[in-house]
Amino acid sequence: MRADAARNVDAVLRTGARLLAEDPAAGMGAIAAEAGVDRRTVYRRFPSREALLAAVFQAKLDSAQRVLDEARLVEAPVAVALHRYVEGIVPVSRDWPVDVRRMMRADPAASVRREEQSGRLDRFVQRAADEGLLRADVPVAWARATLDHLVDTAAHGFPLIDPPQAADLVVDILLNGVGRR
Incomplete structure (x- = not known):
């Protein structure tokens, strides 16, 4: 091309x-x-619009795949991998703001890819819990949902915050919380 x-x-x-x-x-x-x-x-x-939407979904998934690979979720220390992931995924979320739920309903192939990517994140959050970086009294699924919400908030609720700063905030909030100790 x-x-x-x-x-x-x-x-x-x-x-x-x-x-x-x-x-x-x-x-x-x-x-x-x-x-x-x-x-x-x-x-x-x-x-068609459907063909364009399918291509948008694939572009979003391709970008997310690169972020997941570059974050080194299995090899790198949890805090480092988490920072890499958030710093990379915030721009992906901003560049490709299509709703993941819509993507999964509309495109079975995209749904399979998204589930695989989601599984990688689930295993990563479980690793953080296993290493004692997350509170034992908080279900791992809750921590994962919190990560997703923090990323979404950083990407769309605060669009002027740059990705490294967003990653600093998300990592600190996920691993340390927002309350005073």
């Missing part, structure tokens, strides 16, 4: 992710206009 064509596809995917997150009924024409490309360009690559 030529460089300009690749840029156009990337612009369509990112714009599609943003607009479809804001309005699931957003049309291909609006996405094309916002991406700065001709509507025919969009339809040449993505014959």
